[in-house]
Amino acid sequence: MAKTNSGRFFEDYSIGQVIRHAVPRTVSGGERALYHALYPARHALYSSDAFAQSCGLAESPIDDLAAFHVVFGKTVPDVSLNAVANLGYAEGRWLLPVYPGDTLRSESEVIGLKQNSNGKTGVVWVRTRGLNQRDQIVMDYVRWVMVRKSDLDAPAPDTTVPELKPVLEAGDLTIPEGLDFSGYDFTLAGEPHRWGDYEIGEKIDHVDGVTIEEAEHMMATRLWQNTAKVHFD
Amino acid sequence: MAKTNSGRFFEDYSIGQVIRHAVPRTVSGGERALYHALYPARHALYSSDAFAQSCGLAESPIDDLAAFHVVFGKTVPDVSLNAVANLGYAEGRWLLPVYPGDTLRSESEVIGLKQNSNGKTGVVWVRTRGLNQRDQIVMDYVRWVMVRKSDLDAPAPDTTVPELKPVLEAGDLTIPEGLDFSGYDFTLAGEPHRWGDYEIGEKIDHVDGVTIEEAEHMMATRLWQNTAKVHFD
Amino acid sequence: MAKTNSGRFFEDYSIGQVIRHAVPRTVSGGERALYHALYPARHALYSSDAFAQSCGLAESPIDDLAAFHVVFGKTVPDVSLNAVANLGYAEGRWLLPVYPGDTLRSESEVIGLKQNSNGKTGVVWVRTRGLNQRDQIVMDYVRWVMVRKSDLDAPAPDTTVPELKPVLEAGDLTIPEGLDFSGYDFTLAGEPHRWGDYEIGEKIDHVDGVTIEEAEHMMATRLWQNTAKVHFD
Numbered sequence: 118m119a120k121t122n123s124g125r126f127f128e129d130y131s132i133g134q135v136i137r138h139a140v141p142r143t144v145s146g147g148e149r150a151l152y153h154a155l156y157p158a159r160h161a162l163y164s165s166d167a168f169a170q171s172c173g174l175a176e177s178p179i180d181d182l183a184a185f186h187v188v189f190g191k192t193v194p195d196v197s198l199n200a201v202a203n204l205g206y207a208e209g210r211w212l213l214p215v216y217p218g219d220t221l222r223s224e225s226e227v228i229g230l231k232q233n234s235n236g237k238t239g240v241v242w243v244r245t246r247g248l249n250q251r252d253q254i255v256m257d258y259v260r261w262v263m264v265r266k267s268d269l270d271a272p273a274p275d276t277t278v279p280e281l282k283p284v285l286e287a288g289d290l291t292i293p294e295g296l297d298f299s300g301y302d303f304t305l306a307g308e309p310h311r312w313g314d315y316e317i318g319e320k321i322d323h324v325d326g327v328t329i330e331e332a333e334h335m336m337a338t339r340l341w342q343n344t345a346k347v348h349f350d
Numbered sequence: 351m352a353k354t355n356s357g358r359f360f361e362d363y364s365i366g367q368v369i370r371h372a373v374p375r376t377v378s379g380g381e382r383a384l385y386h387a388l389y390p391a392r393h394a395l396y397s398s399d400a401f402a403q404s405c406g407l408a409e410s411p412i413d414d415l416a417a418f419h420v421v422f423g424k425t426v427p428d429v430s431l432n433a434v435a436n437l438g439y440a441e442g443r444w445l446l447p448v449y450p451g452d453t454l455r456s457e458s459e460v461i462g463l464k465q466n467s468n469g470k471t472g473v474v475w476v477r478t479r480g481l482n483q484r485d486q487i488v489m490d491y492v493r494w495v496m497v498r499k500s501d502l503d504a505p506a507p508d509t510t511v512p513e514l515k516p517v518l519e520a521g522d523l524t525i526p527e528g529l530d531f532s533g534y535d536f537t538l539a540g541e542p543h544r545w546g547d548y549e550i551g552e553k554i555d556h557v558d559g560v561t562i563e564e565a566e567h568m569m570a571t572r573l574w575q576n577t578a579k580v581h582f583d
Numbered sequence: 584m585a586k587t588n589s590g591r592f593f594e595d596y597s598i599g600q601v602i603r604h605a606v607p608r609t610v611s612g613g614e615r616a617l618y619h620a621l622y623p624a625r626h627a628l629y630s631s632d633a634f635a636q637s638c639g640l641a642e643s644p645i646d647d648l649a650a651f652h653v654v655f656g657k658t659v660p661d662v663s664l665n666a667v668a669n670l671g672y673a674e675g676r677w678l679l680p681v682y683p684g685d686t687l688r689s690e691s692e693v694i695g696l697k698q699n700s701n702g703k704t705g706v707v708w709v710r711t712r713g714l715n716q717r718d719q720i721v722m723d724y725v726r727w728v729m730v731r732k733s734d735l736d737a738p739a740p741d742t743t744v745p746e747l748k749p750v751l752e753a754g755d756l757t758i759p760e761g762l763d764f765s766g767y768d769f770t771l772a773g774e775p776h777r778w779g780d781y782e783i784g785e786k787i788d789h790v791d792g793v794t795i796e797e798a799e800h801m802m803a804t805r806l807w808q809n810t811a812k813v814h815f816d
Contacts, residue, residue, distance in 0.1 A: 119555045120543055129593065137538025141398035143410055145379025145450070146611025146683070151387055154617055155808040165607035165809075167686040167716040169476055177609055189560040190549040194540065217379070217611070222538065250400040305688065307605025310586055321586045325812055327805070332565035332798035339560070342397075353776055372773025374631035375644055378612025378683070384620055428772065450612070453633040455771065483633040512609055527699045565798035573620040573794070575630075 124198025126233065127239035127264045128271035134227040136243075138191035141222035144179050144215060148340070152183040155337050157327055161306045168305060178214035181256075184221065185211075188247030188256060189225040190341035196245075197345060200262040201238055207275055207281040209258035214248070214293050220250040229261065232273035237264050242279050252336035357431025360465065360472035360497045361504035367460040369476075371424035374455035377448060378520070385416040388570050390560055394539045399539060406530035406543050411447035411475030414489075417454065418444075421489060423574035424456040429478075430578060433495040434471055440514040442491035446482070447526050453483040459532055463493065465506035475512050534539050590664025593626035593698065593730045594737035599692040602709075604657035606808055607688035610645050610681060614806070618649040621803050623793055627772045631676035634771060639763035643678035647722075651677075651685065654713030654722060656807035657689040663811060666728040668705055673747040674750050679715070680759050686716040686776035695727065704729050731751075 152158060158180055169177040178184075197203065215221065229242030240259040246254050248273040259281055282289075303309055338348040385391060391413055392575075394401040402410040411417075430436065448454065462475030475494040479487050492514055534541055571581040618624060624646055627634040635643040644650075663669065681687065695708030708727040712720050725747055746756075767776055804814040 120547075121557050122540075135539050139538055140392050140394050141401050141538055143379075143397065143399040146609075146613035147381070147383025147616060147810050148380035148613070148615050150380060150611065150806065151383050153808070157805050159606050159808050159810075164609065165686045165688075166684075167688075168607050189500075218399075220398045222398075222400075241645025260449065275814040285590040304603050305605055305607055314586075318655075324357065324587050325810075328698065328797050328801055329561065330796065330798040330801075331561050332563040332796065335561055336387040336561075336566065339390050340383065342386070342392050344558075353780075370770050372771055373625050374634050376612075376630065376632040378616065381615070381712050383613060384616050405716035419590075451632075453631045455631075460814055474760050548633025563796065563798065564794050565796040568794055568796075569620040569799065572623050573616065575619070575625050577625075577791075 120344045122194055122198070125264070126199055127196060127230075127241065127268035128268055129265055129304070130225055130227045130230060130264075130273075131274065132230060132277050134349075136225045137316055138195055138223040138225065140191055142187055142191075142342065143218065143220040143222050144184070144187065144319060145217045147332060148187070149177075149179055149185060149217065149342055151336070152180050152280060155333055155340075156180075156182070157318065159307065160317050164257045165305075168302070171302065172340075173295040174293065175295075176215055176216060177195060181211050184215040184247065185209075185258075186337075186341040186343075187221050188223045188245065190343035191221075192225055192243070192245055193343050193345045196241070196243055196260070197228075197262050199265045199267075200345075201265060202263040204240065204261045204263055207259045208244075208289075209256070210285065210290060213253055213255040215249065215255055217322075218256075221247055221255065223247050228259070229277050229279040230274045232266075232275045232276055233263070236266070236269060236273075239273075280281075284287050355427055355431070357426060358497070359390065359432055359500035360463075360474065361499055361501055361507075363460050363463060363474050363497075364462060364507065365460055365510050369425075369428045369458045369460075371428055371456040371458065373424055374453050375418065375420055375575065377417070378450045381416060381420070382410075382412055382450065384569070384573055385413050386455040388566055388573075389413075389415070392540065394535075398538075401535070404533060404535065406528040407447060407526065409449060411449055412452075414444050417448040417480065418442075418489065419570075419574040419576075420454050421456045421478065423576035424454075425458055425476070425478055425493075426576050426578045428475070429458060429493070430501075431496050432498045432499070433578075434498060435496040435509075437473065437494045437496055440492045441477075441518060441522075442489070443518065443523060444489045445524050446486055446488040448482065448488055452488075454480055454488065456480050461492070461508050462512040463507045463510055464509045465499075466496070469499070469502060469506075471498055472506075473497075474475075494516055588660055588664070591661060591730070592665055592733035593696075593707065593722065593739075594734055595730055596696060596707050596730075598693055598696060598743050602658075602661045602691045602693075604661055604689040604691065606657055607686050608653055608657075608808065609684065609686040610650070610653065611683045611781075614649060614653070615643075615645055617802070617806055619648050621799055622646075622648070622808075625773065627768075630632065631771075633646045634768070636768060637768065639761040640680060641761075642682060644682055645675050645685075650681040650713065651675075651722065651724075652807040652809075653687050654689045654805075656809035657687075657710055658691055658709070658726075659809050659811045661736040662691060662707070662709055662726070663728050663730070665731045665733075667731060668729040670706065670727045670729055673725045674710075674751060674755075675722070676751065676810065677722045678757050679719055681715065681721055685721075687721065688714050690714065694725070695743050695745040696740045697730070697742045697744055698732075701738075702732070702735060704731055705739075706730075728813065751814060
């Protein structure tokens with residue numbers, strides 16, 4: 118019996134299918150420290166318990182993008198192992214802070230399917246939810262990928278292209294319970310600019326760069342338990 | 351007074367000698383996150399507190415091989431600093447889970463000695479135990495290495511070759527207290543195959559590879575506080 | 584409105600000025616594990632809770648140099664972003680252990696200024712304090728750097744060169760409350776040499792080396808949230 122997960126092909130998806138992704142993960146100060154070592158993260162709220170408490174949170178949450186990487190990584194073996202192209206993301210929302218000690222798992226629902234005219238590939242849309250150990254949704258987002266067919270004779274599914282919002286309304290988003298920026302310490306935050314200091318169309322030159330080597334790429338990919346072949350071959 | 355540890359040579363070992371190895375270590379979520387970043391680990395039991403609790407454990411233990419690396423690393427300055435060759439391992443057992451917050455230390459007993467016919471080296475067998483902060487043995491294993499003599503005129507010891515089991519019996523192993531796989535979630539585990547799905551002689555092709563660079567090699571070696579020269583020169 | 588922090592120039596400093604540095608940080612077992620993975624640290628006191636407790640501490644503190652890196656990194660955007668040269672350090676003291684869960688922030692007071700004769704640069708002396716979440720000073724040190732002027736027409740400040748001790752007295756240092764080495768386990772510590780075994784002028788040959796690559800350099804720099812351009816360009 119072959120022991121290798123060959124991944125899902127285009128004909129293996131159907132509208133409404135819900136996939137529970139494997140390998141739940143408890144995050145700790147270890148994931149935070151590694152995220153900060155691998156990415157140039159400097160947000161005080163995600164760096165300091167004392168700062169987070171002064172903003173009304175119980176303690177400093179894990180960086181939102183670190184939580185995203187954990188949730189996203191789990192979907193790869195089921196969604197994009199046979200992907201030809203990563204096409205897009207939409208309607209992404211962070212709904213609850215993730216704290217050290219929380220356990221994250223992921224689920225995806227197939228919400229769109231469209232076979233390509235070449236008959237060899239198709240586009241799959243999924244809505245992915247990250248859940249914590251209390252089964253609360255901590256984030257969700259839509260992703261679509263182009264996936265190979267394995268059996269070229271498999272019939273094309275009815276085409277379903279989901280209607281996705283070009284932009285989320287403020288009302289679609291949530292604010293963490295208790296979050297209160299009324300006493301926000303701009304000096305400790307290290308960033309004097311506020312909402313009103315930014316304008317549409319403004320170009321910000323992020324000066325200075327940072328060198329990335331294979332070692333960091335591989336460490337991040339493994340840390341997020343992302344098995345996509347494109348990262349390793 | 352020379353401050354460098356020149357390590358033990360073959361003539362420095364005697365049967366029954368017990369060596370307490372230095373630098374005990376408390377493991378945390380930091381060691382877990384780094385282990386997962388450096389090795390492609392994806393076992394749900396060692397990744398998720400919630401999953402481990404559903405299997406009857408108090409929380410998710412540190413990966414067994416991470417615990418082994420910690421225990422093993424401590425033995426290097428005393429056992430293999432002057433080793434010519436790492437010859438073998440036997441009778442390795444994990445006896446208790448290691449949890450974040452546990453402190454590990456190592457002890458080795460010399461159980462075998464055999465000088466080689468060239469008179470310049472000999473084989474040393476040790477049984478190493480990893481102990482936690484409650485002095486419980488969390489693992490043990492036998493290892494044998496070929497070690498240089500420093501004083502070639504030192505007399506050869508009586509030859510003692512320990513009898514090692516070619517394979518451990520099920521009765522030699524222990525099952526962690528409370529471990530219960532009766533409600534095991536195979537989907538969350540991400541691995542559908544069970545005991546009965548494997549057969550003797552079966553060949554499993556582990557597809558896909560992963561790039562390793564010096565940076566990861568050095569980080570792992572330092573993390574496990576392994577001082578073997580072969581890793582650094 | 585430009586969003587980039589261009590850093591302070593020589594004419595922006597004045598004697599007595601106190602700068603509160605941004606991005607406080609809570610340290611955890613994650614920072615410890617990464618410090619041990621990036622640096623060859625093997626001090627039992629900073630590695631094992633059980634060992635630290637046998638020495639009278641509540642648990643194992645974060646390595647002193649790791650705490651220094653955290654405190655120092657925060658000063659870079661305010662002190663040395665436009666530095667031409669890192670000139671010196673003096674009167675450095677670790678005053679309190681830093682434990683996992685502690686939050687560190689940094690403050691610097693300008694204690695010396697001296698414009699160079701070329702009129703283009705000057706030397707700035709600061710005394711930096713690292714503080715924990717209880718506003719206790721956990722370390723302090725003096726540092727001086729040569730900093731560029733931005734406005735060459737800015738008047739030179741009065742020259743103030745602080746008097747720094749060539750060496751700190753024992754009375755300037757503090758011993759952590761409860762620290763007691765009377766039952767110190769030299770075997771577990773892995774280092775048999777004591778105070779009396781070292782003499783002035785003794786040369787110690789630290790044998791063996793370790794390979795450092797860019798990946799480790801970048802990870803350490805990001806982990807300590809150090810934004811100095813010299814590390815990245």
